[in-house]
Amino acid sequence: MSKVNLDYLDELEAEAIHILREVAGQFEKPALLFSGGKDSITLVRLAEKAFRPGKFPFPLVHIDTGHNFEETITFRDQMIERIGEKLIVGYVQDSIDEGKVIEQTGKNASRNALQTVTLLDTIAKYGFDACIGGARRDEEKARAKERIFSVRDEFGQWDPKRQRPELWNIYNGRIHKGENVRVFPISNWTELDVWNYIKREKMELPSIYFAHERDCITRNGQLMAASPFLNMDEEDIVERKKVRFRTVGDMSCTAAVSSDATELDDIIAEISASKISERGARMDDKVSEAAMEDRKKGGYF
């Protein structure tokens, strides 16, 4: 019989669709965690491919730190309008107001760490048993070891030593009450794969991914967008720079890169030649060598 050689993007896509359909088939109340970043936008595209012309068997859930890039929120709302699916927003501000978390102070204050609490509360409030996320194994060393179906205990914690073996393409999503599973359909994609897929699928993205003029300050050797969410003092010099963002996160912890890339092809060329990995532009990983592992153990995405 004939042999077929799927192109690598087709193979990654088919694998991700398979995983999304397993979530639909195995769980009672799944959700798709949507950050407004390119990886979760890719997940939405994959969900369309997995379930259309039906509706998604899950809502989208956005954990809103309140420190967003305005462009991301505009994009999110337009996208929800286009796809006609349900969006649930969990607000970090609510967690602060309820006294569940305390806002950080100081120059490097960020709400990034606080969103874990809001996320876990949102999961508990709606009773989600599976949360689909856009994390990839190429992002960081601890993520390289995470399963596609990653079981979290009642406290949302990841225990790297108690991970279930994941064999062939068979995913075991059985859990006890109170536990939930984080599912990562694009685990095997790299940053470049995501960009090539975005190009192939002619997907729209928030404008901050493309080069634009913006007021920035330099902090810890990285360019940060000047914003009311960043604690600035007289030592911080605001400069107008042409930049773009490689990830979409909290404004207070997502660094920009100098760039002239205004088109997808420019970005793909830039990443192909790039010497800074994507999470390198996330100050939250820089705290220690095990920063990501520790945050994941605590219930982070």
Next chain:
Amino acid sequence: MNILKFFTAGSVDDGKSTLIGRLLYDTDSILVDQLEALQASNRKNDDGTIDLAILTDGLRAEREQGITIDVAYKYFQTEKRKFIIADTPGHIQYTRNMVTGASTAKLAIILIDARNGVVEQTIRHSYLVSLLGIEHVVVCLNKMDMVGYSETVFHAITEKYKALAAELNLKEVTFIPVSALKGDNVVNESEHMQWYQGRSLLHFLESVDVEDALPYNLARMPVQWVIRPQTDELHDYRGYAGRILSGSFNVNDRVTVLPSGHSSVIDRIEIFDQRPVEAFAGQSVTIHLKDNIDISRGDVLVNSDHLPQRSQVIEADLCWMDARPLDDSITYLLQHNSKITKCKIREIVYKVDINTLEKQDAHDFKLNDIGRVVLKTADELPFDLYTENKANGAAILVDSRTNLTVAALMFRNVSY
């Protein structure tokens, strides 16, 4: 460009992580900030160069102990291929992790320390490769720099390994002399081993043909989800969504639904907005049938001319993966693709000493034990023998008390 998934077997002492680090480093797959983190971590080789092994040791416990505990997945690509590496631990207490990493691999790299030759763990790793039916094996004789890049050493070891490969029925075996530490024959061809005429490891990985070729059209698609929009304009839409495990489906093909045994003809195939007339193994599709028959998740669509085996009693190889030993008085859950059914282990046929390959009588299975069992399922399973069609010949066991995945199963025979 396609994808090649491979896994590496070997212990830290064989330089496995260094080999992977070298592949990444020499293909420019390490980015500056990762390199900086590397340098900052203060682990160096004796000669002061960066210890490339740190690139793959992701967990804190692993860095502290200097060993690999869990499977780490690494990615790199060249102009020819995208590569996914499952970096698995080599120690016997992590056999289950190696089986896990190997289950999705098309190719295995077995590392041998050229100073030690074929040792116990080489036998163990090769046995696992044979058990899991990995078609392509690359034996890397590492640390050639420590044996003076000797051709004689290389040939002595390859001869010994060939005997092992024959015993284990490994078919495609390629030998490459390398030094991961110095970079010989990993990405770049070695200047120290002019006697070696073959390709470097990377060039071999880029060019090896790893496509499955089944003797018949063993078309199988487990139904994962039924798409029924139930809107006014799509009132009668009923699509069976799944990923084709093996073979191909064509419009107008006659297919049988198992376990019910009803049959129908494919009306159309959808891949999102496309309507291909044929769809292949690996593709996630939605299939529509001409007749309205009751189909739900857990059913499988198969080519009516080449039906799979159907049985409730199956002989299978089993790798036990849980700290609690196998208990034959307990009913487990067997998950075969999208189907879950109850299962009991009826008989332990034998256990294999994976260091010596001896088959032994056994009454129990503990963590990392491997052997042959006879199992019985509550529902009849539509499966293929693992040797004939891996994709439809494997399953996992789940302990419903803990919900943990406790065993990997490879179906070897119909039993009665």
